[in-house]
Amino acid sequence: MANNLLNQLQSQIEIVIKGKSNAIKMALLTLLSKGHLLIEDIPGVGKTTLAYTIAKSINCSFQRIQFTSDLLPTDIIGVNIYNPETREFEFRRGPIFSNIVLADEINRTNPKTQSALLEAMNERRISVERKTYLLPEPFMVIATQNPVEYHGTFPLPESQLDRFMMHIKIGYPEREYEKQVLLQPSPIEIADTIKPIITSNDIIKMQKEIENIEVEESLLDYIMSIIAETRKDDRIRLGVSPRGGQFLLRVSKSAAYFEGRHYVLPGDIRELAPLVFGHRIILKTKSYISDAEKVIEDILHKIPLPL
Amino acid sequence: MLRTYNILTAIIALTGSVSLFISGEINPVFLFSLVVMIYGYFRVVKNMPQAPKWTINLLSITTLIIFLLDAFIASDDYLVSVANLTILFQAIKSFDLREPWDNLQVFFMSLLQLIITSEFTNSILFGGIFIVFLSSSVSAIILAHFIKIGLKEKIVLTKPMVLITLITFALTTILFISIPRIAGGIWGKGHKKGIKTAGFSERVNFGSFGTVKLDPTIVMRIELSGKERKDFYWRGMTLDYFNGIMWENTESGRRLIYKREGFFTIKPFKKENTLIQKIYLEPIDTEIIFGIPLIVAIETNSRIISMDETNTIYVPMKKNKQLFYTVYSVDEPIYSGFIEKKYLQLPESMDRIKELASNIVKGKNKTLDKAMAIEKHLKEKYSYTLNVPEPSRGMNPIDDFLFRTKKGYCEHYATAMVLMLRSIGIPSRIVTGFYGGEINSYGGYLIVRQSNAHSWVEAVIGNEWRKFDPTPAVSVEKPSIIMLYLDMMKMQWNRYVVSFSSSDQKNIFNLLTFPFRIPDMPDFRLKKIKDILSFVLIALIISTIALLIHKSSKKKHYTYPTIQYIKAIGILKKKGIKITDKMTSTDIRRFIKKDGLKEKVEELITMYEEHRFGKKTLTHEEKKRYKMLLKQIKAI
Numbered sequence: 001m002a003n004n005l006l007n008q009l010q011s012q013i014e015i016v017i018k019g020k021s022n023a024i025k026m027a028l029l030t031l032l033s034k035g036h037l038l039i040e041d042i043p044g045v046g047k048t049t050l051a052y053t054i055a056k057s058i059n060c061s062f063q064r065i066q067f068t069s070d071l072l073p074t075d076i077i078g079v080n081i082y083n084p085e086t087r088e089f090e091f092r093r094g095p096i097f098s099n100i101v102l103a104d105e106i107n108r109t110n111p112k113t114q115s116a117l118l119e120a121m122n123e124r125r126i127s128v129e130r131k132t133y134l135l136p137e138p139f140m141v142i143a144t145q146n147p148v149e150y151h152g153t154f155p156l157p158e159s160q161l162d163r164f165m166m167h168i169k170i171g172y173p174e175r176e177y178e179k180q181v182l183l184q185p186s187p188i189e190i191a192d193t194i195k196p197i198i199t200s201n202d203i204i205k206m207q208k209e210i211e212n213i214e215v216e217e218s219l220l221d222y223i224m225s226i227i228a229e230t231r232k233d234d235r236i237r238l239g240v241s242p243r244g245g246q247f248l249l250r251v252s253k254s255a256a257y258f259e260g261r262h263y264v265l266p267g268d269i270r271e272l273a274p275l276v277f278g279h280r281i282i283l284k285t286k287s288y289i290s291d292a293e294k295v296i297e298d299i300l301h302k303i304p305l306p307l
Numbered sequence: 308m309l310r311t312y313n314i315l316t317a318i319i320a321l322t323g324s325v326s327l328f329i330s331g332e333i334n335p336v337f338l339f340s341l342v343v344m345i346y347g348y349f350r351v352v353k354n355m356p357q358a359p360k361w362t363i364n365l366l367s368i369t370t371l372i373i374f375l376l377d378a379f380i381a382s383d384d385y386l387v388s389v390a391n392l393t394i395l396f397q398a399i400k401s402f403d404l405r406e407p408w409d410n411l412q413v414f415f416m417s418l419l420q421l422i423i424t425s426e427f428t429n430s431i432l433f434g435g436i437f438i439v440f441l442s443s444s445v446s447a448i449i450l451a452h453f454i455k456i457g458l459k460e461k462i463v464l465t466k467p468m469v470l471i472t473l474i475t476f477a478l479t480t481i482l483f484i485s486i487p488r489i490a491g492g493i494w495g496k497g498h499k500k501g502i503k504t505a506g507f508s509e510r511v512n513f514g515s516f517g518t519v520k521l522d523p524t525i526v527m528r529i530e531l532s533g534k535e536r537k538d539f540y541w542r543g544m545t546l547d548y549f550n551g552i553m554w555e556n557t558e559s560g561r562r563l564i565y566k567r568e569g570f571f572t573i574k575p576f577k578k579e580n581t582l583i584q585k586i587y588l589e590p591i592d593t594e595i596i597f598g599i600p601l602i603v604a605i606e607t608n609s610r611i612i613s614m615d616e617t618n619t620i621y622v623p624m625k626k627n628k629q630l631f632y633t634v635y636s637v638d639e640p641i642y643s644g645f646i647e648k649k650y651l652q653l654p655e656s657m658d659r660i661k662e663l664a665s666n667i668v669k670g671k672n673k674t675l676d677k678a679m680a681i682e683k684h685l686k687e688k689y690s691y692t693l694n695v696p697e698p699s700r701g702m703n704p705i706d707d708f709l710f711r712t713k714k715g716y717c718e719h720y721a722t723a724m725v726l727m728l729r730s731i732g733i734p735s736r737i738v739t740g741f742y743g744g745e746i747n748s749y750g751g752y753l754i755v756r757q758s759n760a761h762s763w764v765e766a767v768i769g770n771e772w773r774k775f776d777p778t779p780a781v782s783v784e785k786p787s788i789i790m791l792y793l794d795m796m797k798m799q800w801n802r803y804v805v806s807f808s809s810s811d812q813k814n815i816f817n818l819l820t821f822p823f824r825i826p827d828m829p830d831f832r833l834k835k836i837k838d839i840l841s842f843v844l845i846a847l848i849i850s851t852i853a854l855l856i857h858k859s860s861k862k863k864h865y866t867y868p869t870i871q872y873i874k875a876i877g878i879l880k881k882k883g884i885k886i887t888d889k890m891t892s893t894d895i896r897r898f899i900k901k902d903g904l905k906e907k908v909e910e911l912i913t914m915y916e917e918h919r920f921g922k923k924t925l926t927h928e929e930k931k932r933y934k935m936l937l938k939q940i941k942a943i
Contacts, residue, residue, distance in 0.1 A: 216920045263921035267893025301889055307869050307919075 003260035006206075009057055009197050016053045016191050017046045019177035025258070026168045026275060027054060027142070032254040034207055035165025035247060036121050036141040038279060040289055042148060045170040049187040051102040051142045058203055059196035060099030061136065067109040069152065073116035077126045078133075091128055096120050099136050099200055103143040107153040117141070118160045138203045147288055158238065158282060165247045166272075167279040167289055206257070213253035214263040218306035222266060223248055226273055229299045230281055236295060238282040248276045266305050273300055310352065312454060315447040316410045317348035320397050322440040323417030326424040327390055329432045336391050340398040347401025358402035370395045390423050410451065414444050431800040441479065442472040473853055480846070526589055526741065527597065527755040528798050533583040536638065540763065540774065541597040541755060543740035544619040549722065551654035551703060554737050561613040561621065564605075571612045573620075574637075576603040581635040587798070588630040596620040597740055598634035600774075601641060607632035617736070640771040643734075650734035650767070657730055659706060664727035674733055675768045678775055681727050682764075685720050685777035689713045720777040721762040728766050735766035738774070747795055754794060867925060868918035871933040875911050878941050892916055904943045911936045 006028065013024045023039075027050060030037040039047050048064060055062035065076060078094035095101065096117070103117055120126055121141050126133045143164065145156070173181060184190065223245055231239030252268040278293035285291075324341050351357075374392040393416045400413055421440060424433060446468045527541070546554035564571045584598055596605065596612070602620060605612055607630070609622045618641050622630065667684045668677040692714040702711065705726060708719045721737050728735040742761035744753040763776040865873070876895070879886055886895060892912050899908045914933065917923040 214920070214922060216922070219920065261916075261921070263916070265891065265893055265916055265920055267891035270891045271893070305889070305891055307865065307873065 003258060005198055005202070006258055012057055012194055012197055013050070013053045016187050016194065017049055018180060019173045020046065020050075020170055023168050023170045024050065024054075026166055027051075029251050029254045029258060029272075030165050031058075031138060031140050031203065032206055032210055032257065033165055033247070033250040034138070034140075035251065036143065036163065038161070038164040038167040039142060039144045039170060040147050040167055040279075041144065041170045042146060045172060046187060047142070047144045047170060048102055048104065049191060050170070051100055052188060053191045053194065055098075055100040056191055056194055057197050058099075058138075058200055059198070060138070060200045060203075062100045062102070063095035063098040064102040064104060065095050066104045067106050067113070069108060069110060071109045071113050073113050076113065076117055077120060078128065080129060089129075091131065091133065093133070096126065097133070097135060099138055099140070101139075101141045103141055105146055106143040107145050107155055109154065111154055111157075114154065114156065114160060117143075118163050122163050136200075138200055138207065158280075161279045162241055162243055164279060165251060166275045168275060169290070210250075210253050210257045213256050213261075215249065215253065216263065216306075219252075219264055219266060219269060220249075222269060222303070222306045225303050226269075226277070226296075226299060229303060230277065230296070233295065233299060235283055235285075236281050237284050240277050240280050244277055244280045248273060251276055270300060270305070308450060308454060310354075312410065312447060312450045313348075313351050313404070315443050315450065316404065316413050317352065317401075318443045319417045319440060319447060320344060320348065320401065320413050322436050322443070323420035324394055324397060326421050326433060326436045326440075327394060329430050329436070330424045334391070337394055340394040343398040344394075344401045347398065351401065351404050357405060360403075363399060363403045366399050367396070370399065386423055390420065393420050393423070410447070414447065417444075431797055434800060438476070441475060445472045445475050469853075473850065477850065524589075524757045525754055525794065526591055526757055526759070527744075527753075528587045528794075529744065529753040529755065530585040530751070531582065531753060532585075533579075533581050533635075534638065536582055536599060539599060539741075539743055539753070540738075540761075540776075541741040541744075541759075542600045542602075542618075542738055543593075543595045543597050544738070545617040545765065546737040546739065547617075547649050548652055549654055549726070551705075554722070557649060558615050558617050558619070561615045564612045564614055564620075566610070566612075569606055570635075571605040571607070572603070573605075573614065574601075574603045576635060576637060578635070580637055582638070584634045584636065586630075586632055586634060588632070590629060594621045594623060596622050596632065596634070599636045601639045602634055602636050604635040605632055606635075640773060641765070643767045643770050643772050646734045646767055650736055651729050651732065653726065653729050656703070657726060660709065660723075660726050661730035663709065664731045667727070668731060674766075675773070677731065678728060678733060678735075678766050678768065678773070681724055682775045682777045685724055686779050689715065689720065689779065691716060691779045695719070717762045717778040720779075721764050724764045724775060724777040725766075728764070733766050735764055738763050738765050742776075747798070752795075752798060866919065867930065868915045868933070871911070871937060872915040872919075874937055875908065875940055878937065879908070901943075904940065907936050907940050907943065911940070 010021065010024055010028060014021055017024065027037055031054065039050075041047060051064070052062055054060075065071075074094065076094050076096050078092050078097070080089040081092050082088075083090045106114060106117070120135065124135045124137075124139055126135065146153075172178065181187075226248075227240045227245050230236055233239075248269065249264075251272050252264045255268040255272060256262070256264045274293045274296045277296045279289045281292050281295070283292055283295060321344075324337070324344065327337060328341075370392065374388060374395075377388045377391060397413065397416055397420075400409065400416070404410060404413075417440060421437060424436075449468055449471065544556060545558070546556050548555045548557045564573055581603065582599060586597065588597070596602075598605075598620070600618065602618070605620065605622075607622065609630075609632075612620060612622050614620045622632070664681060668680050671677045671680055689708075690713065693716055695708075695715055696712055705719075705722060708715045709723055725735045725737055739760070739762050741755045741759040742763070743759055744755040746752075747754055761778070763774060763778070765772045765774055767773075872892070876886055879895075879899070884899065886898065890898065892915065896909055896912050899905050911933065914929060914936075918925050918929075
């Protein structure tokens with residue numbers, strides 16, 4: 001049973017990152033929906049651990065790229081190096097050639113490097129000097145942004161943000177869990193001890209199965225009315241793009257699959273819409289993603305549910 | 308939405324003006340204002356700019372001054388002046404619709420116009436216009452609310468509007484049925500011009516000639532019950548003095564009849580022996596009550612009824628109001644008592660007539676035989692015509708009729724007979740009223756028209772006034788079925804709306820309490836109840852159909868599982884569980900935590916989700932399971 005495996009997967013990750021089951025689930029849903037995840041949060045809440053543990057549990061390769069202001073595109077995608085022995089240029093693959101890539105503090109680097117990453121995310125291939133290299137499957141970028149510190153950052157433009165399927169927050173653990181964390185060895189050490197539950201091939205298989213999840217007509221209308229409303233609302237300057245709708249549907253299908261259903265429910269859409277749409281709209285007032293999320297919640301409250 | 312609002316305003320403004328039109332009070336001011344108003348609303352709907360404020364103010368003040376002059380100096384009827392004022396203001400207002408408040412003024416003026424119209428007319432058209440006004444104003448007020456709160460996006464208001472209008476209409480009907488009845492209109496004074504009494508008149512002018520046109524205007528509608536009668540002489544009044552050209556009534560003494568237990572009783576009677584005539588009398592310029600003799604009692608709203616020596620009954624009528632009354636009659640002759648000399652009065656030079664009369668009654672001894680012989684003579688030897696030629700010079704009209712033309716209409720016959728009777732010493736008089744009527748089989752009532760106006764003769768035989776009718780029978784054209792049907796609708800309107808009385812209220816009340824009482828009501832009452840019952844039933848059916856249409860249009864989209872799901876939510880809400888419409892099935896599933904209930908709710912929701920979103924086909928067993936679960940949820 002696919003959803004049994006997924007539940008086991010989630011429980012295992014929860015051993016490492018305590019009290020964050022929702023964030024874990026969202027990360028897994030993004031992975032299942034072939035999307036990328038944006039985590040907007042302060043440092044030290046377990047972003048790296050989350051990415052690393054997921055990679056470990058599904059037996060995938062993992063790379064962490066710390067984005068700094070002097071990082072170059074080649075530092076991510078790789079570079080052609082002359083090999084004196086063969087007298088040829090050889091392509092040395094960059095850290096992006098991994099199943100799970102953690103792009104830490106993505107807004108710290110310059111736009112050129114940012115766009116190199118985001119193009120790779122979108123196309124799932126790298127072209128260097130007329131040669132194309134496919135990225136491994138499954139492939140997921142987990143990018144993080146620090147919302148507090150803006151000094152010396154290059155905030156991602158909306159077109160780039162649109163490429164992330166979902167954004168989540170991890171947030172501080174609850175007091176009880178944080179107390180446990182104090183006594184434990186470092187989470188990475190725990191993560192190193194865990195055994196993979198499924199393989200990357202299983203994930204690919206699941207991704208294919210998810211395509212066949214049923215979506216009833218009225219649910220499409222429901223998504224459409226949410227999108228339409230974001231384009232009409234007084235508070236919003238730019239509404240949700242068509243890609244946003246696609247992503248919401250895909251992730252809702254994954255959510256259904258995760259629960260072992262073969263059909264999507266209005267509840268799936270209702271729950272995921274703020275996370276999928278929050279970073280896609282621009283409010284008239286300058287604001288954080290969390291404000292946008294509230295506006296989306298507000299809109300969802302207005303639209304009648306399909307019965 | 309604003310456009311719809313403006314269109315509705317235009318419709319409302321038009322209902323007010325059109326209603327004034329059907330009242331028949333048309334004058335140039337009306338016509339002019341209506342044309343201007345239509346142009347004004349055309350501009351409003353086309354979103355053209357409104358007139359500058361100062362012109363509006365100037366025009367309004369001018370109109371007000373004209374109104375004051377009109378109402379206090381020129382006009383004799385202040386209501387007409389008010390009507391003029393409102394329609395002029397409506398016309399001005401149609402160029403000055405800026406704020407929602409302006410539209411409200413239009414609604415108010417239309418309402419005023421409708422109220423004024425209700426004073427002028429009894430027409431069934433008014434009912435239609437009122438319904439249009441009611442529904443449009445309800446819709447407009449709802450729209451006004453939404454415009455006021457500044458709702459920008461499009462919302463579908465048709466359904467709530469239809470529903471609210473229906474409810475309003477139902478409430479209006481209930482109010483109409485239940486509020487205490489007051490006789491007379493709001494102003495207590497009639498305004499409608501009376502029907503020109505070309506048919507019935509309190510005088511009989513004999514000197515007229517030329518073609519008499521039959522006036523088809525309906526005078527009375529009569530529902531008959533009780534003892535049957537062969538032919539219907541609707542007796543009005545008597546005339547005793549003839550000056551050679553005209554008949555007059557010299558009787559002036561009247562006595563009041565007292566009302567006891569709702570009846571003006573003239574003579575004690577037994578109800579089962581009476582012919583009951585429920586009469587809806589259109590406004591004709593008379594105070595006389597018509598009925599089949601001998602009238603023994605009258606039931607009506609009026610407080611005073613009086614009667615003179617000739618058995619003519621008067622009711623002080625609101626001049627141009629319809630009158631509804633019930634007459635109870637018995638088949639008895641009128642007692643003559645002391646016969647005054649005036650019933651033998653004759654104009655001069657009646658020798659020829661006396662000679663003729665004597666010839667006719669030759670050999671007859673009994674008074675009755677004599678009278679019958681004269682009646683028979685006139686009936687057989689003379690012919691009926693409505694086209695009376697001009698009398699030859701020097702000949703008095705009665706001689707002309709009797710000896711030359713031998714043609715005439717009822718007044719000629721009746722006059723001739725009375726004069727002949729008087730010339731041979733039999734006291735007699737002319738009676739005027741109506742004769743016959745057409746039975747409208749659709750409504751089961753009798754129609755009496757102005758053309759049914761008739762004169763006949765009463766003569767003293769023994770100590771009774773006996774009726775004679777010397778006029779030969781005439782064939783009457785039959786009215787078309789459509790006319791009869793339309794008239795039936797008018798009758799219903801008059802019966803159940805215009806003259807809806809406190810006794811009708813009582814009947815409805817009786818009807819409502821009917822199941823709790825022993826049915827011992829007399830026949831005619833049951834019939835009435837049946838009428839009301841069918842009326843109520845029709846109203847019920849119509850409203851049920853409307854409701855069903857409304858509901859089905861809403862429910863059509865829901866499949867069986869959805870309906871069960873909605874029901875379940877309703878049950879849970881009733882249990883006090885705080886579920887909102889914004890909760891998804893997933894939310895509800897999580898929300899219910901109570902053991903026992905939780906499992907049932909979850910099962911039902913899962914079934915619903917599978918059927919609704921998982922495209923699983925619904926089996927008969929599952930249907931049963933839904934019902935079962937609903938019951939169980941209810942029981943917990």
